[in-house]
Each structure stands twice: as C-alpha cells, then as structure tokens.
Amino acid sequence: MTNKEVRPSAPVPSGRSRRFMHLGRAVGEMAASAAADGISRLARGQRPQLSQLMLTPDNARRLAERLSKMRGAVMKIGQLMSMDGKDVLPPEFAHLLAGLRDGAHVMPLPQLAAVLEQEWGSGWESRFKRFSFNPIAAASIGQVHRAETHDGRTLAVKIQYPGVRDSIDSDIANVALLARLPGLVPGGWEPAPILERARQQLHEETDYVAEARSLMAYRELLGEHPLLSVPMLHTDLSTPRILVTDFAAGVSIDQLAQATYPQALRDRVAEALAELALRELFEFGLMQTDPNFANYLYDADSGRIALLDFGAAQVVPPALVEVLREMGRALRDQDRERVRTTAGSVGFIGERDSEAQTAGVVDLMLLCSEPLRHVGPYDFGHSDLFGRAYTGGRDQYMNNGFASAPPADIMLLQRKLAGVFMLAARLRARIDIGRLFAPYL
Template sequence: MTDKRPPRTASVPQGRTRRLLHFGRAVGELAAGAAAEGLSRLARGQLPKPSAMMLTPANARRLANRLSRLRGAAMKFGQLMSMDGHGVLPPEFAELLGTLRDRAHVMPASQLAEVLEQEYGVGWHRRFRQFSFEPIAAASIGQVHRATTHDGRVLALKIQYPGVRESIDSDVANLALLAKTPGLVPAGLDPAPLFERVRRVLHQETDYVAEARALEEYRERLGDDELFVVPEVDAEHSTGRILATSFQPGDTIDHLAAPGVPQAHRDRVAEALCHLVVREIFELRLVQTDPNFANYLYDPATRRVALLDFGATQAVSLQRVEHLRALGRAMRDQDAEAMTRAARRAGFIAEGDPPEQARGVVQLILTIGEPLAHDRPFDFAGSDLFKRSFDAGREQFFGDGFSHAPPPDLVFLQRKMVGVFMLCTRLKARVNLARLFGAQL
C-alpha cells in the first residue's frame, strides 16, 4: 500500500440506537449542507433544484465521513453508490464517495484488542511473533492487519468489526429512511432493490467460514496462473470473525494509472483482468463479484496481481452459461431478433412486458455489446460507449423503462463486468474484447 495518510480512528458504533443516532446526524448534516448551498445559489441569482443543492462535493464529503464511521451496511451502500451511480450521480459526488472503497475509519487499538481477545482468548498476542496494530486496509466489513507467526509465516488477518453482522437488517432499514432525504436519491429511482441487495451481500460477506471455503474453491479452480495469485487460507488462525490468509504485497491496481506507466503495461494488465472475467464465467463457473479496486493488489516486484475478498463469490450454473453465450453471440452479430430470444431466456425480458419496453432492453444490450462486433482493440478512455449506455439505461430506469429487475445472479455478474470495465477506463487501456469473449461464444 502506498497511501501514507494517517488512518482516521473511530470506534464502531454498536447497537441499533447508537447507529440510528449516526444516521440522524447524517440527515441533519446533508440538510444543513443543502440549505447553505441553496442560499449561496440564490445569492447568485440562481434557482437551484433540490438535487443540485444536495449532490454537492461538500455533502459528498459529509456523507462519506459519516458512512465511514458507521461501516457495515451503511458504508457498503456508499460504495455501491460510488460505483453503480456512474452516469446518475454528479462525477464529483461519485468520486468523493469512492474514497469509501478502501479507506474507512479504523477501530481504536482498545476496541481492536477486545475483538482479538473475544476471538483468540486471553493472551492472544502470544500467538504471533509480531502483530501490527496499524491496519493495512479498512473497508465496510472489517480491517486487515499484518501478523507474523512464530514459524515465520506472514499473514493478513481480516478482522470483522464488532456488531456489524448483527446490525445489517436495522442498518438497511435506517438507510431507507436516509434515502428519503429530498434530493439525495434521483427522482424516479426506487432504492428498495438496492437496499435489499446490500442486505443480502452483507449477510454473505460477514460469513467468514463460507468465505474461506469460497477462497479455497476459487484458488483450486484457477490453478497456477502467470499473472494472478490467490492467497492461501490459514485455518489455524481463522475464526468465525477473523479470516487469516497468506500476506500479499502490493498497491491497489489503479496505481497503474499513474504517469509514467507504459501504455503496453497497462494494456497487458487490463486485458488479463477482462480475460479473467471470461474465464470466471465460462470456465471456472465461479465469480468473485465484488470489483472494488482495492480487491486487486499489483506487486511491481513480481508483476503479478493478487485477488482478494471472496465474500461475495457466486457460482454460475451451466444453464446460465448457455444464456450468456447466447447473449454474447447476439451482441457480436448485432442481431436484434436473436437478442430478443436470448434476453427472454436469461430473464432480462419477462412475459407480459410491453413490446416498446422489450425493444428498449434489447437495444440497450446491443449497444453495450458493440465492442464484441469489431475485431480490434477497444479504447476504454477514448470511447463514449459507456456514457451512451449509462444515459440510455438511466432514461429507461427513471422513466417507464423497466417494470422488473433482472434476476439477482445477473445483477451480480453485471456488476463484476461493469467494475472491471471501469478499472480498464481508469487505466486508459486498449483491449480487444471481441477476441477475448469470442473464444467462448
């Protein structure tokens, strides 16, 4: 990690009442910020919309800070807003919420020690030759610490925040109240499916025993790889709320976007990430569905990428693989009739959907699939494809575009692909997507 800023320390609020108090403060801070922005604009002779007053950089900083203190479902919601809100939220707002992806407030040493004692017992420190109280990462579910065992193994300990698992359902209910703050959620957008999605994801991600199984299964299916490495689970030091794995050095992968990194190197890594998505879906049939940039660590010494965080790993059925192949072939051929059939089988179009709505869904998917129709490198930085796709999707979702959401498993797979493509855009990469996906179609 190269982020040398001192960590922001705050105890994790526990209990429904204390967490509700923080949500109430968030509402008050956002309302005060919006009022100040409104007065400022009125003084300049402007008549601002509620969303323009609410979705400001100053309010994004306030919201990110409050969600970072809460962690858990609240912080996961902010992460999803920053990634899934592209094209809906103002860029500055989404970017500032993006700080939640890999830099939460951290537990004070006293609270951390309490958790370690609860999980390992009194005298827990005797387990290790060395334990660093300064976390190397802090996210929505827990924070990661480096430790060295007496036999010399270097471990990464993902330590779950106290009370996070128990507060998931109440946090989601509180988020629903927060979303009613005027101007925070775009008009016409029903946030209920997003909240339910956050709730399900959090319950899955707080089950560290299940995550350890998923990590080992993924590691076995991936096998030896030239570029990617998956950490090993250390069962001896893992518990229900601590996941111990082999330590993987490196920086978050978006550091490759820094000036001076050769284009060919960025293209190589981006192509490998896209190829990995193809392999996950069509060969491994096991997808790590959280594309948070912090879940990819690039080690310049070995030029390899460590894959982290398997809490949201999802298996892909053979039937779903065939659905996706059919969708991919229709994208490649830009065939509207074939796409209509494939979209119905996959669940993007339901029986009884109005013909106009079905045509809109088909056209949106065909637009997204344009890179598959041309056997040449796709320029992520220079293309307006994603802007056009987001604009079209927003118009349909905010209008009368969709009467139902896609099947949940497709939502997670879509999130993975969008996240990887966003990373490719950050790297200003050029990748031949037609060749990568075409081999599986």
C-alpha cells in the first residue's frame, strides 16, 4: 500500500444541509476572491471574464481544501475533474485539484474509534497484535490503516467514512445546483455527464460487500501472473463498511515515470497493464473501470504490481463484448461504415444524430484508435495523439455538437481504456498495441 499524503484530522460532515453549507462556503470564498480580483483589475483598466476570475490557482486551493474535508461524492468529482480535465481546466487549476487523488483529511480518532466499535464490536483491539491509528492512505470514501494479527498476517484495513454512502445523491444534487453559477466551470463544459458518472461510481464503490465479491472473482480470473497480483481478501475481518486485504507494499505506478526507472521497465509495466485491460474485456468479462494510477502499486523489491480497489468493477455482457470486438476490427481496418454501425449499437451514435454529428464521432474514433493500426511499438512518449484528439473533440463540440451521450457502462469502459493509454503516455512507454489486440480480433 502506497504512503499517500494524509492531512490533519477533520470530522466527516454529515447531513445534506451541513454538507451543502460546506460546499456553499467554498463557492462563497471563491466568489469573494473573484470579486476582489475583479475590482482590482477594473481599477487597472482591464475587463476580465468571470471564468478567469473564478478559475484561479488561489481558488483551486480553496476548493480542493473544502472537497478534501468533505470526502465522499464531492471529492470524487474533484478527482474525476483532475483526471479528465486536461486541456479543459486551466493547467494550474487541474494541477491543484489533482492533489485530491493523493490525499484527504482523515477522520479524528474519536470518529474512527466509533466506526471500528460499531463494525467490530467492543474489545475489537484484542484481535490484533498491532493496529496503526495513523492511516497510510486517505481518499474520497475511506481511509486505509495497516494492522498485524496475532497469527502473523499483515493487513490493509480500508474503513469507510461514516455517512458517505447515504450522502451520495444529495451531494451530487448540491454540486449540480452550484455548477449552474456563472464562471464556476469553464464555458462550454457540460458538468451533467461527469456528475452522473460520479454518482453511479460512488454507489458502487461504497458497497464493500459487492467489492469483496468482485475482488475474489477478479483474483481467481487473473490466476498466477509473473508481474501482476491481487491482494487476498480476509473475510473474517471484513464488514459492510470495512474491507480487509493483504497489505501491499509499493509506490503509485505513475512514479515509474521518473528518470531513475529504465525504459525497458516502463515498457514492460505499461504493456502488462494494457494487455490486462484487453483480458478484462475479452476474457474475464469483468473490468475494473477506475484507472486512478494509485490503484496500481509497483514494488521494486519483488518487481511486481499489486492491483487495488475493485469497487468500480463492472461486468461486461458477452453480447457487448462481441460488438466491441467487431468495433475493434472495423477501427483496425478503417472501415467507416462498420465503425458507424457498431458505434450506433453501443450508443456512441444515436438514431436522430445528424450526418455531421455522426461523421464527427466516426472521425474521432478512428483518430483515437491510431495506436491499434501502428506497425510495431507505438511511442506514447513522443505522440501528440491526446492533443489531436482533444482538438478534434473540441472542434466537433463547437461546430456540430454531440447529440447522444453514450450509456454510463460504455463511458466507464471507455474511461478505463483511455486511462491505460494515459498511463502509457505518462510512462513514455513503447507498446505494440496491434500485437496485443490481434488475438482478440
């Protein structure tokens, strides 16, 4: 388990009105800062836009601090914005929000003790040889502690924040309401899809019983692997609000981007995770759809990668697998008509979409599948594909729009595959994507 940044203790606020007050306070602080900055600029003869005044580094710090204290759905939204916000949010704003992927305010000890006693009963301490009350990681829905049992097991104990599951829908409603304020989000950016995606994902991630089932299923499907592993679940200690697994040592996989790690290692790791994503889709029928880099821990001592967090695992029905297989063949062959047909089957294109909208979606899909058609290893480190895809998507949005939003399950699968490519780019890896796809197409 990686040592993420953890911040000073702060109780998790509960209740819709109290959480709305926290969020509203953040917006009020941002608006006050924007007003003061706007008056100052007007005095200097400038005419700044409201979005320029709201989306500043200082306001990003204020917002990130509030979200990290609230945890839950609002913090998850910040995480999604930081991961998906490349070239949408200003760079400084996206960078500061990215800190939400690495740490949250932790529960104060009395609140933590109350959760542990509620889940494990009084005298729970006797079950452990050691239990560290200082969390080794804290994120949007829970924090992780290291523990040792009397029988020699070293464990990672993931403890859900109190009230987080019950607050999801109200959090999303609060954020949707505040997102209508002018200047709070960039012009032309539609927050509804990411809010709905966050809502669905949070409900899945806070169901620790379902996550335990997914973890065990995934571990069995993966089997013995020379590079990848899934920590074992400990059912005797797990509850609906506590998930206990083997402790996994290591650093977040994106740390391999540092110059101290050789190219061959970065290539091998990125290829293994890209191949795993294809196995998830075409063999397992079960995909872990959260591509957060912290869900992959690299242990330099063993040279292995631990796969974490199966709260967002999604079953992929066989019929959908076959449509996606045909879509892969069509993209490989650059067959526009077959791409159009399969894209319509999964919801990327709607029946009432105009010809211009349809053509734009097909163009984007063919562009994004460039690595699939490349002969030999594709150099993600020197590719400008992400920039071209963003420009193409922006132009499509500005000129023709996107009439149809794909179903949520397709969006999550798409996000996972995009996340793997993003990791390959971060690691500056070289992968033969066509060779990896070939057995499945």
